[in-house]
Amino acid sequence: MHTPHRLSIRRFPFFVWVILVTGIFGFLSIPYGWAQSETSAPPSPSTEEPRWEDLIRELERLRAEVEELRAAKADAAVLKDLENRIEVLTEEVQRLREAAAPPEVPPSRRYGLGPSASRVYQTKRGVSLAGYGEFVYQNVSGGPKTADALRIVMYLGYRFTDRVLFNSEIEFEHGKTGMNLDQQAGTIGVEFAYLDFLLSPAFNVRAGLLLHPLGILNEVHEPPTFHGVLRPDVERNVIPSTWRELGVGVYGELGYGFHYRAYLTSGLDARGFAASGIRGGRPDGNRARFHTPAGMARLDWIPTAGVTLGVGTYAGRADQGLKFPDGQPLHVPVQMAEVHGMLQHRGLELRGLYVRTWIGNADQLNRFQNLTGDRGVAEQIVGGYVEAAFNVFSLPALTARFPNVYLAPFVRLEAYDTHHRVPTGFQRNPAQNQRVWTFGLTFKPIPAVVVKADFQDRWNEAGTARNQWNLGIGFNF
Numbered sequence: 001m002h003t004p005h006r007l008s009i010r011r012f013p014f015f016v017w018v019i020l021v022t023g024i025f026g027f028l029s030i031p032y033g034w035a036q037s038e039t040s041a042p043p044s045p046s047t048e049e050p051r052w053e054d055l056i057r058e059l060e061r062l063r064a065e066v067e068e069l070r071a072a073k074a075d076a077a078v079l080k081d082l083e084n085r086i087e088v089l090t091e092e093v094q095r096l097r098e099a100a101a102p103p104e105v106p107p108s109r110r111y112g113l114g115p116s117a118s119r120v121y122q123t124k125r126g127v128s129l130a131g132y133g134e135f136v137y138q139n140v141s142g143g144p145k146t147a148d149a150l151r152i153v154m155y156l157g158y159r160f161t162d163r164v165l166f167n168s169e170i171e172f173e174h175g176k177t178g179m180n181l182d183q184q185a186g187t188i189g190v191e192f193a194y195l196d197f198l199l200s201p202a203f204n205v206r207a208g209l210l211l212h213p214l215g216i217l218n219e220v221h222e223p224p225t226f227h228g229v230l231r232p233d234v235e236r237n238v239i240p241s242t243w244r245e246l247g248v249g250v251y252g253e254l255g256y257g258f259h260y261r262a263y264l265t266s267g268l269d270a271r272g273f274a275a276s277g278i279r280g281g282r283p284d285g286n287r288a289r290f291h292t293p294a295g296m297a298r299l300d301w302i303p304t305a306g307v308t309l310g311v312g313t314y315a316g317r318a319d320q321g322l323k324f325p326d327g328q329p330l331h332v333p334v335q336m337a338e339v340h341g342m343l344q345h346r347g348l349e350l351r352g353l354y355v356r357t358w359i360g361n362a363d364q365l366n367r368f369q370n371l372t373g374d375r376g377v378a379e380q381i382v383g384g385y386v387e388a389a390f391n392v393f394s395l396p397a398l399t400a401r402f403p404n405v406y407l408a409p410f411v412r413l414e415a416y417d418t419h420h421r422v423p424t425g426f427q428r429n430p431a432q433n434q435r436v437w438t439f440g441l442t443f444k445p446i447p448a449v450v451v452k453a454d455f456q457d458r459w460n461e462a463g464t465a466r467n468q469w470n471l472g473i474g475f476n477f
Contacts, residue, residue: 223474
């Protein structure tokens with residue numbers, strides 16, 4: 001007999017209410033949005049040169065003058081006066097740079113995407129083209145050493161009108177689709193493809209293949225936007241990047257720095273769940289079984305540039321009409337909740353994320369899949385990480401001379417367990433309880449190009465983890 005799980009999907013209508021409430025609020029502001037001229041496009045980035053660049057040129061001129069005067073053995077008082085002017089101008093450059101929005105967080109992030117993925121929102125009518133790529137080298141202690149054209153991505157968008165647009169991401173992974181000599185295949189996939197209907201600042205509609213608005217990197221994963229050659233384990237294995245499904249949703253800005261997104265999509269497929277987590281259960285829009293939908297919502301508070309605090313939640317059924325041989329239906333409710341925060345102040349950068357997943361009736365799912373012992377799917381999965389970095393070129397003496405150069409040492413600590421709690425009758429797999437220290441450097445000679453290097457100290461409870469070195473280069477445009 002099927003026994004209802006305490007994490008019943010009866011909670012699912014909460015997401016319907018989220019969409020209805022935000023919809024009512026948003027529709028109140030639609031007249032304002034549609035009242036604007038149909039031909040008025042969203043404001044494009046200003047072409048006026050920032051004042052701090054003028055100051056930088058003045059600083060360079062003054063420094064050259066000081067060097068000439070020193071060579072000519074000029075009066076010490078004159079030199080002192082010029083040096084004081086240089087110090088004042090350097091402080092003014094730093095102040096103006098801090099007042100500007102960080103380049104990694106442009107205004108287009110209000111649409112929930114990275115700098116290049118949101119390019120179509122900054123164009124007028126017609127086609128928009130952008131992209132990114134990353135190439136990596138991995139050296140696993142006592143294991144394989146590989147070089148990989150990890151991914152090349154093209155963003156293709158089209159703006160039909162000022163308020164209706166199409167956006168997509170097409171990804172080529174591992175250089176080719178055929179098998180290599182180790183029987184590993186590359187892929188070509190659609191990461192997202194959707195239509196946006198821009199109704200008002202507070203309420204917009206999005207429909208198609210949607211990236212789930214969970215965590216820090218699932219939506220914003222272009223190489224220059226994150227530290228480390230590889231994306232954090234927690235945002236690959238606990239929140240399974242790149243997680244996307246077919247559906248419809250709403251999003252917008254509520255004022256006072258609050259941004260929201262709420263979607264209804266196709267759900268996970270429990271046949272792909274394993275001891276390592278739910279990643280294998282993503283249909284990714286490939287003829288997904290759609291017996292039951294999933295709902296998700298995200299709320300971010302951005303009180304000022306460089307500060308983000310947010311929460312995200314997901315609930316859905318993953319059984320998708322599956323039945324036992326005797327005809328009894330299988331019920332597998334899945335819920336996920338996460339909290340995240342980001343801070344960027346001067347050269348300091350901090351990030352943090354905590355996520356927990358609940359899988360209902362995991363014991364029945366394991367029996368359905370004939371999983372026994374420590375190979376079963378867990379009832380609870382947990383994970384989190386904290387990360388800190390500092391851009392040394394944010395120091396006044398360097399930022400004045402090299403305004404676009406970025407060099408940041410960083411450290412990240414991750415801890416996650418995809419077997420945090422297992423159903424009665426099954427055993428925990430200690431290899432799934434993992435901890436990763438990542439120490440590295442991120443170098444950007446210009447904001448759109450990044451060179452990365454890091455070392456990962458890996459540990460698991462079973463004692464089978466292997467440390468590794470990683471090198472990578474990436475870009476976006």
